[in-house]
Structures are given as structure tokens and as C-alpha cells.
Amino acid sequence: MPEEHLTEYQLFYQEQPFGLWREDYRAAQIAYLLAAVNSEPKKSPPKLTEFMPFFCSRRGR
Secondary structure, three states, X not given: OOHHHHHHHHHXXXXXXXXXXXXXXXXXXXXXXXXXXXXXXXOOOOOHHHHOHHHHHHHOO
């Protein structure tokens, strides 16, 4: 792949990320919304990061 194409892909990815990480994030959003709607009113609501173990492991590095 020419360097020019690689640079184009990098710029495109910065503006519109693609790949499995993006799909995991969408699945975490759905799980979070379901948990938030069905949580007990007296307890604190869940956090989105609780449904994103891949995110928490990256932040800890």
C-alpha cells in the first residue's frame, strides 16, 4: 500500500472510526440503556464503562 493511501486511511479513521471496537461500543450502549431503564430507582444508575471491559483495560495501561 502506498504511503499516500495509508495517510488517507488514517485521516478517515480519525473522522469516522470503523472496526470491531465500534461494534463493541454500540453493544455496550444497548446493554447500558437496558440496565439503566430496569435499575432500581433508589440505587445509583450503572455507568456506561461497566459494560465496556475493553475500554477499562485500555485506560488502566
